[in-house]
Amino acid sequence: MRFYLIGAGVINRTHAEAINKIEGEQDIVIKVADPNPAALAAFAELFPNAITFTDAKEMLSEEPKEDDIVIVGTPPFTHFPLSKLGLESGRHTLCEKPLVMNREEAEALLEIAKANNRLLGCCSVRFLDVPKTEEVKSILNSGDLGEVYKISFVFRGQRGRPGVEWQPQSRWFLDKSKAAGGIVMDWGPYDFTILNDLLQPESIEVAAAWTAKPETEIDPTDVVYDIEGAVGAMLKYQQANGKSVWVQYERASCTHGEPYFTVEIEGTKGAVKWSPYFETDQVLVKSDKNGEVITKEQTIAYPGPIGYMDHPVHFFYKKVKGQESPAIVNEQAVFNFSVLDSIYESAKNEQPVVLRRK
Template identity: 30%
Template sequence: MIRRVGVGIVGCGHVSLQYLEGFKTLPSIDVVGCFDVDQNQSQARAAVFGIQRVYQTLGELLSDPSVEIVLNITPPLVHYGVSKAALEAGKHVFSEKPLAPTREEARHLVDLAAIKDVRLACAPDTFLGSGLQISRKLLDDGWIGSPVGMGTFFLSNGVEHFHPSPAFFYGPAGGPMLDVGPYYLTALINLLGPVARVAASSRITFSERIITSPEQYGARIKVETPTYISSTLEFESGVIGPLLATFDVQATRLPFIEVYGTEGTLSTTDPDLWTGNPEIRQYGEDEEAMSDLERNVPWTAFRSSDLIPGLRGVGVEELAQAIMEDRPHRVTAEIAYHVLDIALSIAEAAESGTHVDVESTCTRPTPLSLSIKALPRS
């Protein structure tokens, strides 16, 4: 009989639907039960997805011996308390981002997991998807030479147009850098390693946002956190480049992430997604081909059939497999802590007007083994 790892879900809100859909096709996950402070939510998820147990309290879930991994997908300000309780109960934990709202709380979770000898993992896990794994292989195999610089861009018009409860995203623990920024920062760590120093400027462009999603249509949100953040990252490797994150832009033609090497340029796929075909342009030998950025030099796209299609929950699956195989997992709390440290350092740099050294570091995650194939040029 194939071994499966029991998962207990804490938090049955909007994002739980995506996880539960993903778990349908992931072989190592057995969702044994769920809990939400709103019992109507947990009952609804159990009915739709055939979950056998609906716990009345968090303590009831944590006392269930069939729960090996606690999937913490509660609101961000609750992450610390739920993860702390689960670790103290001797459970492995996979948390949605951020690991915790503050460095102190996040560090306590990392230390507690080590003391309890259990595993702590944290989203995002999209760097395990085909787009970013192919990008990693292209870099590691030297297709663009040695990385020199990078450019990273997340530009959107905010979340109030589609999210059922968008106010949090404009509160003190929200904003584009803490919301979507972790996808981009984790992707950059996967590609280029840890960040050593940051500089930044930021602003609140609109003091008020009007909700147009149907659940709270017409309601107004007071904006309490910067929504346009322009930063510069200096990596331990020496690579430097901009990271722009904003909720204030209606349209853009900028790429998601580009890495500029001594022999070419890599353009990656959307770090918020699992799939996609990254592209490279290798420089010619003559000076003209290297200097004329507008010249029509072909880009080559790559794909792979080795990886699971993009599904939320892949990181939980990878954690479950690592537990069964007794090996380190890839979606580590070490990376998540460094991502939080970078994001908070960017906020501090913008406030102080000075460079800020990032105190933490981490190790690049082990890449997946895959083969890649160049697609025909269009």
């Protein structure tokens, strides 16, 4: 089986490690293209069996096979043209998050994928199929919480901006024309992949949204810095059963306020609280007994050896092979991305935005 990696940087090295963990597949071939000689040499040192190219178009020029996979691991402003290249070469294409720069590009990629009968996937699935969140899903679907009316999904960090405090050498993170946005496009793909997987909405209304750019004394002044560091939104999730759930959403990679996180689903008979990420493996379920709040606590660790960072490749591989998989592809990938675009639109115009599943 052949994997074609576009970009030889850190993220595609991670994907190459994930490819090497695939079991039961004979003769896996990794090919990688990057115009940067230093990046290509560093990749080849780690993966000496990889076949290297300086041009992605040349790499993809050979006749495609039915199960070929292209992985785009480059900055966001290149995602559309490189994913288009992969799909039009006749290959299934998995793209890093965020999927593209805007909704128009997302919808255009979907049409290209459908025209070529290929799968278009996004790497925003890293935190799907995690045991603690699967337990939360089971609790949610059991009805034990009663009628669910609200979800709080809040992560506030004081200093964690890509391009400043984290990976400061990569200043392109700060330029919206290259990164597509700030914290919305950095963590939003994961957040709304999880929320949409839990709630399976027919439509989402972004009732109100805001973005902000908190300032610090180390803000760079020698580069373009026009992305948000904080976002908030109220979203109404309309489900297939006719019921709706309100989601209070907030993210910050920079704030002068209190740092904290809370992810909690509240219903008329109980509530469940957890973190879908790294903060804790605890799942707390609260309910009532004889007029008193009772708490049941579980600790559900995530066993290896396949980790969060391996998920995108492993899930997409299974999908391409026709196996059951939580991979997010095609219409669902575009729908999830469009939530992010709708938050920006609502914040900019100070108007609600309704997004319906097609």
